[in-house]
Amino acid sequence: MSNTLTKAAAKRNSGKDPYSLLAALQNGGPVVWASCLIMGLGNMLNGQLIKGLIFLAIELGVFAFLFLGEGMDYIKLLPSLGDREMQEVWNDDKGIYEYVMGDQSQLILLYGIAALCIIALLVFVWQMAVRSGYKAQTMKRNGEKVLGFVDDFKTLFDENIHKLLMILPTAAIAVFTILPLLYMMSMAFTDYSKDNNTLVLFNWVGLDNFKALFSSTNAIGKQFGDVLTWTLIWAFFATFLNFFLGTFVAIIINRKTIKLKGLWRGCLSLTIAIPQFVSLMIIRSMLMPQGIINRMLLDSGLIDTALPFFSNATWARVAVIVINCWVGIPYTIMQVTGILQNIPAEQYEAATIDGANAVQQFMNITLPYMIFVLTPYIITQFTGNINNFNVIYLLTRGEPLQIGNTAGDTDLLVTWLYKLTVDQQKYNMGAVIGIFTFVVLAVVSLVTYRSSGSYKDEEAFK
């Protein structure tokens, strides 16, 4: 009877994983059901003692952390984020006031989220344990050989090698990328900021910070629109000026009659080889009011007063875009040169026979081909420029800063995020800005990528 049942189940699940969680719960029987509570029981009773014990140890470990350790305390405090302030308590024995540590919301939030993640992990291991117990039981019942611990371990070097290889990188990403992101994102819903004097104890405030971002009365909100606009303008010019100027230079170097091609490219690509922060700091020093560029211009009598590279908003904005060209054009040249050489020569020959001139050839052959091939590159450049911390921070540090503002006139969303968190400790608003930067990036890359030729028609130029 039970045999026909399993067969029926196997038939129903044919094509799918026969050892899914659902199948295990439906057809597992008492032992598998019991192993839902005592993880690993199914394995232990079916010849996989060590594997079962490992599952059990994980379960016990997590429960010990939650109930004997502090895990559950932090989860319980998570809704309020703690409200005990630091207190002075009179110690009669010593005759002094002693300080009793109060709650620290920041730690409660961190440990609370970490504890929730550990519970999620336990659920994941739990379903693994149930399925694995069911599998061992089914195999034993069908008379197949149940893999012992050593053999099971050996599969980690063969068909399960991905488990062995992925565990460390994934754990590192989970702990040092995903957990911090969740932590930071949750800060966007609190009032964790130096402004409210809530650096120790803070509370959930729901969507207030997002409302503040769009209200013109808030110190952050009144600048958000400006900074977002400037970020997009910057990313647009930084990307497309680099692309077109770089392409132009690459094309003229690529002309048949030009000699010493390697030398020209080599000179221009030296800026890539030199660490970016070094060259940017040098340029900053050169552009200072008393820097060498202003000095030379003043001495030659071309100008009377120093050019306000860092004190006038327009000058500063143009300056960062121009200097970004200086940094970025060599990269474009390197990218474009290879692609130019890949364009089939017959296309140009045919065009010449048809009487097309150089400009027409460029517009109808070179440009479409390059846009097609380079769209992913341009998108990466664009998103990279939205996130371009180095150029802005090292060149202008976001200056000029108007009095009363938190963001300077050349600040991008990312440098603003940096200032709000690291310098000004307005963590809640910093987190909101971070989330918006993500939204902007996601929208820009999805929209452009989906409407690009290389996505719609992969075969166009093949």
Add this chain to the structure above:
Amino acid sequence: MAKKSEGGMKAKRLTADIITYIFLSIMCVVWLLPFFWVIMQSFRDGIGQFISTFLPEKYTLKNYIALFTDFTTINFPRMFMNTFFVACCSCVISTFFVLAVSFSLSRVKWKMRKPYMNTAMVITLFPGFMSMVAVYFILKALGMTEGDKIYLSLIICYSSGAGVGFHVMKGYMDTIPKSLDEAAMIDGCTRWQVFTKITLPLCKPMIVYQIITSFMGPWMDFVFAKVIAGTKSQYWTVSIGLFNMLEKEYVEVWFVRFCAGAVLISIPISILYLMTQKCYQEAMGGAVKG
């Protein structure tokens, strides 16, 4: 008539060439001038950031010597060794991570493969230091922002995210024919042996590229190091050190030394960079053929 127009064409082409050469020369001057200026400044005898002449009036080696002898405020050799140590450790870890992830994604079919790749894409869309501040809090909660543990924190920062930067390596591994793996497995190789004995040797140029790229990370970055090491100057890396040399309190004395330091750092980094380019081209040019 025909001859004349040919001559006209030639003249036209010649003018175009001359204009191009002039244009390229100007560009090269603009691109190289700042570097030339810094090299000259690093030999300048004197102090201060602002000078009245483009080239120094007196030349000296003092600045280079001072970098290696004057430890009163900024200890350049120590910063160099800090960065070197962190770079070595994090480059070993990140290279292993990248290889492991790329191999798993490229050669093994498993259920969470696509979800993993999508998650990696989403993660890269978040601004890098949105998580950085949180990473700092986590490291602080773990007690790793004091004393020598700062090195460990820095290594973690530079290498922990390596698992999402698999694209180049995975793309390269995808070009290795699957038939090689299958043949080896028919001969009785385990996948581990395929990984160590077939895939890794075939990826050699790409592995060198990866090693150098991740080695260069800590030399180029200054944001993470600045947040984690902060004002504890004995744990500064080269980039924060150079950054701080231009801060108000140091710049008067340290500007010329900054130039010397910049030159000293740029030389090995540019050599390493040129090596990565060579490896990359070698890898792309000599992709394994079926």
